[in-house]
Amino acid sequence: MRAIGTAPRVAEVSSFAIPANGFNINSDNSQLQVVIDGEPVTAVIKEGAYNSQEDYQRLARELEDSINKATTKAADVRVSYDGVRFTISSSLNGSGSELRILTGSAGDASTVLGFAVQNMGKWDTGSNHDAAVNLQLGANEGQTMGLSIGDTRSFALGLTVLGQAEGYSTVNNVTDGVSQITKEKALDFTDFENAAKAITRIDRAINTISIERSKLGAMQNRLEYTVNNLKVFTENLTASESRIRDADMALEMTNLTKNNIINQAATAMLAQANQLPQGILQLLQ
Numbered sequence: 051m052r053a054i055g056t057a058p059r060v061a062e063v064s065s066f067a068i069p070a071n072g073f074n075i076n077s078d079n080s081q082l083q084v085v086i087d088g089e090p091v092t093a094v095i096k097e098g099a100y101n102s103q104e105d106y107q108r109l110a111r112e113l114e115d116s117i118n119k120a121t122t123k124a125a126d127v128r129v130s131y132d133g134v135r136f137t138i139s140s141s142l143n144g145s146g147s148e149l150r151i152l153t154g155s156a157g158d159a160s161t162v163l164g165f166a167v168q169n170m171g172k173w174d175t176g177s178n179h180d181a182a183v184n185l186q187l188g189a190n191e192g193q194t195m196g197l198s199i200g201d202t203r204s205f206a207l208g209l210t211v212l213g214q215a216e217g218y219s220t221v222n223n224v225t226d227g228v229s230q231i232t233k234e235k236a237l238d239f240t241d242f243e244n245a246a247k248a249i250t251r252i253d254r255a256i257n258t259i260s261i262e263r264s265k266l267g268a269m270q271n272r273l274e275y276t277v278n279n280l281k282v283f284t285e286n287l288t289a290s291e292s293r294i295r296d297a298d299m300a301l302e303m304t305n306l307t308k309n310n311i312i313n314q315a316a317t318a319m320l321a322q323a324n325q326l327p328q329g330i331l332q333l334l335q
Contacts, residue, residue: 063149065136065164072101073162082159083152084117086127086140090152091120095159106131108215111208113138125149126257130206136163139200141261187276197269200262207255210234217247 075097082093093116100109114129117138121127125140140149151165152158183197204210210224212234222232237248 063138063151063165072099072105074099075159075162079159079162082113082163082165084127084138085148085150085152086117086121086123086125087148089121089123091117093117093120103131103133104212104214106136107205107212110136111211111215111217114208126254128208128254128258130201130208132201132206136165137201141257185273187272195269195272199266200258202259202262205234207258208251209255210236217244217251 075095077097080095080097082095084091084093093113095109095116096112100106110129110131113136114127117127117129118125123140127138127140130137130139138149138151151160185195185197187193187195200206204224205212211218214220214235217238218235219238220235222235224234224236225232237251238244239248
């Protein structure tokens with residue numbers, strides 16, 4: 051069994067692009083093996099054809115529920131589909147956190163879902179090079195910080211779906227945030243079972259938002275620290291330039307006063323010297 055897509059720092063791994071013509075899930079590829087912080091977990095996928103955005107959204111919700119039910123870790127695993135690829139993430143974000151997809155086992159679904167290496171695309175391991183924005187914070191190579199914001203749209207948080215899914219309303223009653231057209235279906239609170247599931251999804255959404263806010267807060271603190279260091283550096287540089295370029299006014303005023311005194315003394319001595327011949331002439335008269 052081979053492990054791929056390890057993301058030890060951010061506990062997140064994304065698939066390659068899903069085939070445009072969709073895929074089929076059967077008994078040969080209905081299981082996805084996930085390792086969460088050292089614990090192997092098997093997520094079972096419903097068999098059938100998946101060939102639309104609605105199908106992929108529904109599959110993401112089902113995978114999320116299956117993984118969270120199977121794991122004993124407090125990882126709060128989230129599975130989302132952004133229109134191109136699947137992303138599996140968890141709230142584990144320490145240096146020892148782990149989220150991996152295993153391939154090569156019986157019933158493996160990693161290939162059809164785009165997690166295997168033979169699919170075309172790009173891994174997103176959460177490193178600075180894969181971040182949405184890469185900021186240069188220092189003077190040397192590698193002194194950078196990746197700035198990225200997770201998808202917090204309602205359907206990415208599991209609060210709405212684009213197609214039909216269990217636990218959601220049967221009619222479109224939520225806009226996509228861009229237009230006034232209702233394109234998404236909200237959580238269903240019409241019965242006890244759906245309301246209980248909705249509470250869980252809302253709790254996960256709140257936790258996801260809290261994690262994103264903490265990430266942004268940490269990034270903001272680091273940027274503020276860098277700005278403060280740059281301000282101190284600028285002040286020190288200005289002071290150094292001033293010592294080189296600007297005159298020492300105290301020293302220069304001292305020299306000016308000394309030179310004035312010397313000049314005045316010399317003038318007085320010259321005046322005295324000019325008066326001596328006149329005194330001698332007066333004595334001779």
